[in-house]
Each structure stands twice: as C-alpha cells, then as structure tokens.
Amino acid sequence: MALTKKKIKKVVLAYSGGLDTSAIIPWLKENYEGCEVVAFCADVGQGDEELEGVKEKAIASGASECYVVDLKEEYVKEYIYPILKTGSVYEGQYLLGTSMARPIIAKAHIEVALKVGADAVCHGCTGKGNDQVRFESCFAALAPELTVIAPWREWGMVSREDLLDYLAERDIPCAASLTKIYSRDANAWHISHEGGELEDPWCEPSKEVWTMTVDPMDAPDVAEKIQLSFVEGELVSVDGKDFSDAENGAGAYDALMYLNAKGAAHGVGRIDIVENRLVGMKSRGCYETPGGTILMAAYKGLETLILDKESLKYRESVGLEFSHVIYDGRWFTPLAKAQLASAASFAEKLTGDVVVKLYKGMAQVIQRRSPNSLYSEEFATFGADDVYDQKHAEGFIRLFSLSSRITALSQKGSLKDQEK
Numbered sequence: 001m002a003l004t005k006k007k008i009k010k011v012v013l014a015y016s017g018g019l020d021t022s023a024i025i026p027w028l029k030e031n032y033e034g035c036e037v038v039a040f041c042a043d044v045g046q047g048d049e050e051l052e053g054v055k056e057k058a059i060a061s062g063a064s065e066c067y068v069v070d071l072k073e074e075y076v077k078e079y080i081y082p083i084l085k086t087g088s089v090y091e092g093q094y095l096l097g098t099s100m101a102r103p104i105i106a107k108a109h110i111e112v113a114l115k116v117g118a119d120a121v122c123h124g125c126t127g128k129g130n131d132q133v134r135f136e137s138c139f140a141a142l143a144p145e146l147t148v149i150a151p152w153r154e155w156g157m158v159s160r161e162d163l164l165d166y167l168a169e170r171d172i173p174c175a176a177s178l179t180k181i182y183s184r185d186a187n188a189w190h191i192s193h194e195g196g197e198l199e200d201p202w203c204e205p206s207k208e209v210w211t212m213t214v215d216p217m218d219a220p221d222v223a224e225k226i227q228l229s230f231v232e233g234e235l236v237s238v239d240g241k242d243f244s245d246a247e248n249g250a251g252a253y254d255a256l257m258y259l260n261a262k263g264a265a266h267g268v269g270r271i272d273i274v275e276n277r278l279v280g281m282k283s284r285g286c287y288e289t290p291g292g293t294i295l296m297a298a299y300k301g302l303e304t305l306i307l308d309k310e311s312l313k314y315r316e317s318v319g320l321e322f323s324h325v326i327y328d329g330r331w332f333t334p335l336a337k338a339q340l341a342s343a344a345s346f347a348e349k350l351t352g353d354v355v356v357k358l359y360k361g362m363a364q365v366i367q368r369r370s371p372n373s374l375y376s377e378e379f380a381t382f383g384a385d386d387v388y389d390q391k392h393a394e395g396f397i398r399l400f401s402l403s404s405r406i407t408a409l410s411q412k413g414s415l416k417d418q419e420k
Contacts, residue, residue, distance in 0.1 A: 006147060008032040011120040012113040014105065014135070015039035015066065017054040020124040022174045023163045024151050025061040028122060032149075037122075039066035040112045042105040044075045045188025045253065061172050069108045072188060076252035079104050080189055080292075083326060084299055085233045085350075086343040087319035090327045093271050095289045095296060097190030102131060103331035106138030113146060120147040127153045130278045134329030141332035182209065188256050190269075190289040201274055201284050212260075212288040216267030216361030223359035225366070226262055228298040230354070233347025235295065256291045263290025266358040278328050294363045298354040301365035305373045306349050315346050 011028055015021045021039075028037050039058035043051060051068065058066035083100050090096055113121050121139060125132035127150070136148055157163055160180070167174050181196040191212050197203040207215065229237040235255055236244040243255035263269050269290035277283050303312060322339045330336055352370025356363050378387045398405075 008035045008120045008147060008149070010036045010038065010116065010118040011122050011149060012038045012040050012109065012116065012118045013063070013122040014109055014124065015041050015054070015058050015063070016124070017041070017050070017057045019160060019163050019167075019174055019180075020152075022057065022061050022172065023157070023166050024122065024124055025058065025063050026170055026172060027151055027155060027166075028149070029062055031154075037063050038112070038116050038118065039063040040109055041066065041068045042108050043068060043070045043072060044101050044105065045072045045256075046186040050186065057173075067112050069112070071104050071108055072253045073246045073251050075101065075104050076188060076256050077246075080256070081234055081252060082340050082344065083322070084295060085347040086322040086339065087296070087300060087303070087315060088323035088326060089296070089319070090323040091273070091275055093273050094275060094287060094327075095190065095292045096323065096326055097187065097287060097289055097292065098185050098192055099130070099134065099327045099329070100189065101187045102134040102329060103138055103326075106135050107142060109135075110139065110142045110146070114143065118146070120149055122149040122151070125150065125152065128277075128279065128281070130327070130329070133278055137329040138332055184211070186212075188253060188260075189292050190287055193286040193288075194283065198284050198286060205272055205286050209286050210270065210288060213264045213270055213290055214267045216270070219265070219267040219360050223357050224262065224266060225355055225357050226259075226294070227353055227355050227367075228295070229352070230299070230302060231351050233299070233344070233350040256295075259291030259294050261291075262358060263294050263363065264288075266290075267361040268358055268363045269293035270361065294356050294358070297363045297365055298356050299350070301354045301356075301368050302350055302352050302370060303346075305352065305368050305370050305375055307346060308374060311346060315343065318342050 011032070013021060013024055013028065015025075025037050025039070028035055039055075041051065041054050041058075054068060055066040079100055083096065088096060090099070109121055112118075121143075123132065123135050125135060132150060132153075136150075139146060139148055157166060164174070182193050182198070183195045185192045193205075193209050193211075196209070197206060198209065226239055228235060231244075234244075235252070236242065238255055238258055241250065241258070243250045243252065243258070245251060246253065269288050269292065270286070271289075272284075272286045274282050274284045303315070307315060318339050322336070322343070325331075325333070325336050325339060349372045350370075351372055352368065354365055355367035357366045376387075
C-alpha cells in the first residue's frame with residue numbers, strides 16, 4: 001500500500017551510490033505504485049572514486065536511467081567565488097563547504113526533473129540534518145509544483161543494519177557495510193567528517209578521521225610560498241599560471257585543485273568544531289578545506305589593503321549575515337541576491353597580488369600589493385614625514401570624544417560651569 005494518496009508517475013532521486021540512496025530506489029518503486037525512478041548525480045568535485053560505476057549501481061538498484069551532471073567549473077566560478085567575496089565564515093570557523101554546494105545541486109536536480117517530465121523529486125537527507133531544509137527550500141524557490149519525497153521522514157528504517165537487510169532481501173548489490181564509521185561529504189571545496197568518536201566532543205579526532213590533508217605535525221619543515229593574483233575579486237592566476245579560462249586552458253576549478261594540493265601537503269585547513277544546526281541541535285564535525293583556507297586568507301589580506309574602514313566594516317557585516325543565509329539554504333532568495341550584489345560591489349576594487357606562506361597547518365599572508373591600495377607609506381611611516389601634521393590629531397580627538405566629555409561633565413554637574 002502506498003504511503004501517500006498522491007499518485008507519482010516519475011520521480012528524480014538525488015543519488016550518490018551509497019547505502020541510503022541505494023535503498024531509496026526500490027523503496028520508491030514499492031511504495032509509490034507504478035512510479036518510475038530516475039537517478040541524478042551531481043559531480044561537484046567529490047572525486048572519481050565516489051562517481052565510479054554510479055550509473056551502473058543506480059540501474060542495478062532499479063532506476064530506469066541515471067544522469068551524471070558535471071558541475072565542477074560552474075560550482076567554483078558561480079557559487080564559491082561569489083561567496084568568497086562576501087567573506088562568509090559560519091560561527092567564526094566553518095568555511096561552509098557543504099552548505100555552498102547545495103544550491104547548485106538542487107538547481108541541477110530540478111533541471112533534470114523538468115527535462116524528463118517528472119512530477120516529483122526525492123532526496124536522502126535525514127530528518128535531523130540541515131540538508132533537508134537546504135534542498136527543499138531550493139526546490140520551493142525553483143519548482144514549487146513538484147512533489148518532494150523524503151524517505152527518512154516516511155519509512156520505518158532507523159539504522160544502517162535496517163538498510164543493509166532491506167537491500168539483502170531484494171538481492172540488490174551495495175558496497176556499504178557495518179564497518180563504516182564516519183559520515184563524510186566531499187566536494188571541490190572541502191570534505192566533512194561526522195560520526196564515530198566525533199560524537200563525543202571530549203574525544204580527540206583520531207588519525208583515521210582526516211583523509212585530505214597531511215597531519216600538520218608531519219608536514220614539511222620548510223615553508224612554501226604561493227602567489228595568488230586577483231582581478232575584481234576573481235582569482236585569475238596562482239604562481240604565475242593562468243587560471244582564468246576553463247575553455248582554453250585552466251579555469252576556476254583547476255585553480256582550486258592546485259590550491260587544494262598545495263594546502264593539503266602542509267596540513268592547512270583542518271578544523272574541529274561544534275556547530276549550531278539549523279534544526280536546533282548542536283553537532284560536532286571535522287572539516288578539511290585546504291585550498292579554501294588559502295583563498296579566504298588571501299582575499300581578506302587583499303581587502304585590508306584596499307577597503308577603507310567603514311567599507312570593510314560593512315562588508316564584514318554582510319559576511320556574517322550571509323554565512324547564515326547560505327548555511328540555512330536561502331540562496332534563491334531576494335535577501336541572498338542583495339547581499340551577493342553588495343559583496344560584488346566591494347570586489348570591483350579587489351585587484352592585486354597576495355603571497356601566502358604555508359607551514360605546519362598555517363596559511364599566513366606575508367605580502368600584498370594592488371594598484372587600488374589605500375596604504376600610503378608616506379602617511380604610515382614612523383619616521384619623519386612631510387604629509388601629516390600630528391598637531392591636527394588633538395582637535396580630531398577632542399571632537400571624536402565630545403559626546404563622552406559632555407556625558408561625564410553632565411554626570412558631575414559641571415556642564416554648566418564648562419559652558420560658562
């Protein structure tokens with residue numbers, strides 16, 4: 001008997017080839033009578049290993065067809081770079097690797113659904129996580145007419161054992177096993193790790209947690225310097241290699257892969273955090289974002305050279321607000337559009353070069369230059385100069401602190417005496 005009264009003729013499932021989505025395909029066919037299941041897989045740079053044989057797995061599980069959509073270059077160019085311009089960091093540490101990939105995956109998911117004439121979309125997100133909100137918010141903004149099916153909120157299975165038994169009963173092959181400890185999510189920007197010993201915030205992550213970066217303790221004893229060049233906030237070259245043209249050479253995705261390799265070799269980009277999920281609970285996770293950590297450091301290093309105090313202050317406020325917008329899955333909203341436009345406006349001046357030193361897990365900006373720099377050695381020098389009269393500071397300070405002076409005098413009852 002179907003779990004819903006609504007008749008579903010064709011559904012497109014966001015498919016990964018893992019345990020959950022392998023079980024979802026036969027479950028959909030059993031519980032939505034006569035329903036055709038089309039699998040969709042987004043390539044956002046998670047790696048060839050995860051994508052290997054994914055079409056065959058989907059068909060073997062009961063899908064009628066499987067679309068694998070290459071989104072790597074678009075993901076970096078149209079999502080990561082705009083978010084980079086906002087300077088967004090969630091709760092002070094998280095560079096939003098999982099969050100920023102969800103909008104482009106959801107958009108491609110909808111495009112496939114509309115292409116094949118589906119009347120429903122399906123995802124494998126649990127009822128505890130952030131992703132269910134992110135995906136479904138995007139679905140609502142892009143194709144509200146489609147029905148959304150979320151099996152984890154419907155079926156009675158509650159564990160990996162249940163899912164493995166379900167597949168075994170139907171002779172559906174799956175490479176997953178009970179020995180899997182961690183839940184991971186990877187894309188071009190990062191990889192996340194949850195589960196296992198990480199569920200205890202007092203437990204230090206073991207070496208088995210980390211898969212992308214070298215342990216900083218084992219990283220080279222000699223620092224490495226890399227130079228990043230930006231034009232209007234866009235990364236165009238690294239170490240003199242042009243990464244501005246994906247069609248005729250190397251593009252944004254290739255640049256990120258280059259930075260990932262450099263950062264990973266020096267143990268850059270590891271964080272271990274307890275974060276506030278959108279649904280209200282806290283979760284503990286470890287993230288590896290080597291290239292992203294370098295990029296963010298370089299971009300903010302260039303900002304300090306170019307943006308004036310009030311502009312930087314405002315851009316930082318945009319970054320703080322946008323970190324919640326993207327974390328909460330509100331990419332396709334007027335608010336996100338306005339905040340992205342604001343950040344892009346500031347980025348118009350962000351042209352220049354930055355040198356970042358990599359050493360034992362650190363990515364430190366050590367050099368920066370720009371034709372739009374507001375830094376003036378003539379004004380900033382501690383030596384003698386002919387452009388700044390230090391006597392002028394006295395009047396500035398007196399006016400700047402005038403309200404404090406008036407308040408203090410008023411409280412002491414001597415304001416009228418001063419006025420006399």
